[in-house]
Amino acid sequence: MPIFISYSQADSPFVDGLARQLVALKHNVWVDRWELKVGDSLTEKIEAALTQSSAVILVISKNSVDSLWCRRELNAALVREIEEKRSIILPCRIDDCEMPLFLRDKLYADFRADPDKALADIDAALAGISNPFxxxxxxxxxxxxxxxxxxxxxxxxxxxxxxxxxxxxxxxxxxxxxxxxxxxxxxxxxxxxxxxxxxxxxxxxxxxxxxxxxxxxxxxxxxxxxxxxxxxxxxxxxxxxxxxxxxxxxxxxxxxxxxxxxxxxxxxxxxxxxxxxxxxxxxxxxx
Structure with a gap:
């Protein structure tokens, strides 16, 4: 299943770069602007992708923390973790925002200090999902x-x-x-x-x-x-x-x-x- 990327539209330039890097690393990612077409139901498509994804990459920023839509996606991912009794959320911190309460006990990929290491950390975390062999x-x-x-x-x-x-x-x-x-x-x-x-x-x-x-x-x-x-x-x-x-x-x-x-x-x-x-x-x- 694809890896869902949850983010604020204000962070689109960062997400586009991250998604392209992950695809180059042979990961199957789902980005709304790559997938949605004119006439699609935004709610239905995102709900289906979020429900069926193998993992959820949360791009944490000042923009996403203030976004009602991003909070909804975070809540849905947390519910999946509880129901499935496994970790599916991979937080990526890209600025000096306040971390959401329910993510504070999770390790996160820190793109502020060392983007290359953060990308390597995400790549390693996704290996068990994205290895075709x-x-x-x-x-x-x-x-x-x-x-x-x-x-x-x-x-x-x-x-x-x-x-x-x-x-x-x-x-x-x-x-x-x-x-x-x-x-x-x-x-x-x-x-x-x-x-x-x-x-x-x-x-x-x-x-x-x-x-x-x-x-x-x-x-x-x-x-x-x-x-x-x-x-x-x-x-x-x-x-x-x-x-x-x-x-x-x-x-x-x-x-x-x-x-x-x-x-x-x-x-x-x-x-x-x-x-x-x-x-x-x-x-x-x-x-």
């Missing part, structure tokens, strides 16, 4: 840790690997999806890496897999009945590209005495959605 998915029954890497093997094949660890109540399922690119796909992957668009290409590959998932051995869900590693393999094509896919999986931990269904297709979809969200970049105004 690893994440954690949390559901009532399972927590899934996920990461992706890629390599060129000894034969020159381009390979993408997705690693998953599904944490259950008394056991874990460890799985790995290995995707081998055909020559056309390999050329495209190398070119996208050269252009700095690795995550875009991996997102494309996962979309190809997801679109064909109903025809794969992952549906219906495979069953694990013992500790031995299992695997399924298939090919998927999107001419002129094609991909060989091998999915290995095994159960570890306490033996419950019951078979376990593994929804590996859901892992693919979650990884795809995470990369898609992180990769999203809003249209930026022409300077």
């Amino acid at each position: 690893q994440a954690r998915f949390e559901e009532p029954e399972f927590i899934t840790d996920w990461a992706v890497d890629w390599m060129t093997d000894h034969d020159g094949n381009e390979i993408i690997r997705l690693h998953f660890v599904d944490h259950g109540p008394s056991y874990v399922i460890v799985s790995r999806c290995t995707i081998i690119c055909n020559p056309a796909a390999a050329r495209n992957f190398r070119e996208q890496r050269r252009l700095g668009k690795t995550s875009d290409y991996i997102s494309h590959v996962l979309e190809v897999l997801d679109n064909d998932i109903e025809n794969s051995p992952l549906v219906p869900a495979p069953v694990i009945s013992d500790q031995f590693e299992k695997f399924v393999a298939w090919n998927v094509a999107s001419e002129p590209e094609s991909f060989g896919v091998v999915f290995t999986y095994r159960r570890m931990g306490k033996d419950t005495g019951f078979d376990t269904f593994v929804h590996l297709d859901n892992n693919i979809r979650q990884a795809r959605e995470h990369i898609k969200q992180v990769n999203f970049e809003p249209d930026q105004p022409v300077p």
Whole structure:
């Protein structure tokens, strides 16, 4: 999900610079003036963005402290922190204003003394949100840790690997999806890496897999009945590209005495959605 930037319109020059720097650092930011179009409902659009955002950057200044709209956004973000029981507010102080009462116990990025360090602090705080190559998915029954890497093997094949660890109540399922690119796909992957668009290409590959998932051995869900590693393999094509896919999986931990269904297709979809969200970049105004 994008990172919502809450600010006073009077601080637009600073916010434009900050937002462009964050986009250059591969963060997905939401700035109202970049997103809103003529005819849009200001209240509805901002409420949706604020509700769905992964984090809220609060630009704290004399202007924002005096802004009724900014106070409303702060209150909404505080309510989310209480309801979700996690920290989502990242304060950025840009002048010698008085800090709002409910933010005084929070560390903030101080753009007054050292803007470069403040930007680095924000970048580090957003790393867990904006990294397209690893994440954690949390559901009532399972927590899934996920990461992706890629390599060129000894034969020159381009390979993408997705690693998953599904944490259950008394056991874990460890799985790995290995995707081998055909020559056309390999050329495209190398070119996208050269252009700095690795995550875009991996997102494309996962979309190809997801679109064909109903025809794969992952549906219906495979069953694990013992500790031995299992695997399924298939090919998927999107001419002129094609991909060989091998999915290995095994159960570890306490033996419950019951078979376990593994929804590996859901892992693919979650990884795809995470990369898609992180990769999203809003249209930026022409300077």
